[in-house]
Amino acid sequence: MKLPLSRRARSAPLPGIVGAARLDIRTKNLLKRLRPGDIAIINHLDLDRVSAEALVEAGVVAVVNAAPSISGRYPNLGPSILVEAGIPLVDQVGMEVFARVAEGDTVRLDGGVLYRGEEPIAAGVVQTAESVARATQEARAGLSTQLEAFAANTMEYLRRDRNLWLDGVGFPDLATDLEGRHVLIVVRGYQYREDLQALRPYIREYRPVLIGVDGGADALLEARYRPDIILGDMDSVSDMALRSGAELIVHTDREGRAPGAERLERLGLRAQVVVAAGTSEDVAMLLADAKGAQLIVAVGVPQSLEEFLDRRRSGMASTFLTRLRVGAKLVDAKGVSRLYHPPRPQVWPSVLLVVAGLVAFCAAVAATPGGSGLLESVSAVWNDLLDWIRDVVT
Structure with missing residues (x-):
């Protein structure tokens, strides 16, 4: 049986990115609690490179910042890292978001708006590669x-x-x-x-x-x-x-x-x-x-x-x-x-040293009374082995 159109519309998934909210006014503290698939809510003026790389490594699916991620005071590196990693970044949603969202809440980010279910709870500015590049260029002037x-x-x-x-x-x-x-x-x-x-x-x-x-x-x-x-x-x-x-x-x-x-x-x-x-x-x-x-x-x-x-x-x-x-x-x-490169052992001098030692050993054995007989026995075994290998191959 087909559902009525209104019921089908209500059962359709809502647009945007959904994840568990993890929030802290100190990004350093938040990084310890993040899990892949989380939406990170931070208050980080001029997001730095180290924090951004840690957010990417934690596997967050979006970042919502109560403050401007790039204020224009200087060309900070964090926003471009998030954008290049394909992680949506929404800025300047205001400190009220920390009162409206609890740790672990399921939230949804659609464009520049953060929702809990269908209720909008915060809105900000969506950062793109173009906007970050433009703000970075302007910041260089400062x-x-x-x-x-x-x-x-x-x-x-x-x-x-x-x-x-x-x-x-x-x-x-x-x-x-x-x-x-x-x-x-x-x-x-x-x-x-x-x-x-x-x-x-x-x-x-x-x-x-x-x-x-x-x-x-x-x-x-x-x-x-x-x-x-x-x-x-x-x-x-x-x-x-x-x-x-x-x-x-x-x-x-x-x-x-x-x-x-x-x-x-x-x-x-x-x-x-x-x-x-x-x-x-x-x-x-x-x-x-x-x-x-x-x-x-x-x-x-x-x-x-x-x-x-x-x-x-x-x-x-x-x-x-x-x-x-x-x-x-x-x-x-x-x-x-x-x-710095660690010294590498030279292979050929070692090989030559081993060969010289074998030659000297064979010469010493041959000079002993029973040495010639031993060498003849070893030679016979070697020849038998070669004959067996030829038989197997042919």
């Missing part, structure tokens, strides 16, 4: 403003942390000896998996001290390395990494804030504290330099101007000054993997 702000931040950073930056004063004593050794600092950032894979021969030969910066400790465990030191505010590192036996150093700002420090107390783990402005990865580099590291290899850290701006604009001054301070000691992981 780089001069960002560089002026960077100059001001640099002077402020020097005023507050000059003793730490110039003389290494303020770092705790370490149980791990860094003097004269190579140090590998891992940040869960740009292409960290590829860099760690490329560095395997280098790590195997030089055995560097392994420092994981927050989630970089989990990146080391993922690559089957145990970190020697974990440094950071401890908000994005797993309990398993914290319990791995690494030396723990909590990085706090001048106000003493470290989001993950309470976790260490709950886990019963002891840690030392370093108070410094700037980013944790910069503090790790300054620590390695102050403790006498011969070479510092960095994994997952920003390199280009756009990457510096994209990651932590407020910490850009410390990043720049840290690289000035560390100087020639600092090498990016990509440079190491391109320049």
Whole structure:
């Protein structure tokens, strides 16, 4: 029996993308809960590349942002990554979405409108490849403003942390000896998996001290390395990494804030504290330099101007000054993997050595009283084997 037209229309699937809502005002916290097929609801002004790559890797089917994903302050890289991956991105839906949607709700995104069933609950601006490219181009014109702000931040950073930056004063004593050794600092950032894979021969030969910066400790465990030191505010590192036996150093700002420090107390783990402005990865580099590291290899850290701006604009001054301070000691992981090649054993000299040894052995055997008889027996067996092979083939 055919259904009436009205009932058939009601039973037809509604248009758009359907998924479970996962939401958090901090993208870093949300990433831990995402599953393939989810719709991520975030509040992330100027979505950065690392967060966007993590959203793609989590398998979300759409991203709804309460804030502008690209505001025009600088050419951030996150929106283009989502768009190129084919993940719909809707911007500026407003903070009200966090009050109207609960974690795990089944929601539907159709165009720029977010629905729960047939009820619209938020609406925003759909980002396309064209709109992202246009906004990025316009943002490049604002780089001069960002560089002026960077100059001001640099002077402020020097005023507050000059003793730490110039003389290494303020770092705790370490149980791990860094003097004269190579140090590998891992940040869960740009292409960290590829860099760690490329560095395997280098790590195997030089055995560097392994420092994981927050989630970089989990990146080391993922690559089957145990970190020697974990440094950071401890908000994005797993309990398993914290319990791995690494030396723990909590990085706090001048106000003493470290989001993950309470976790260490709950886990019963002891840690030392370093108070410094700037980013944790910069503090790790300054620590390695102050403790006498011969070479510092960095994994997952920003390199280009756009990457510096994209990651932590407020910490850009410390990043720049840290690289000035560390100087020639600092090498990016990509440079190491391109320049360093483990020595390969030469095959032909080994073959010639084996052949020469066999010839010498045969000559020595032939010179003994029973050696000639033994060689004749071996020769007979060899000839019988060749005859048998010929019979089988023919």
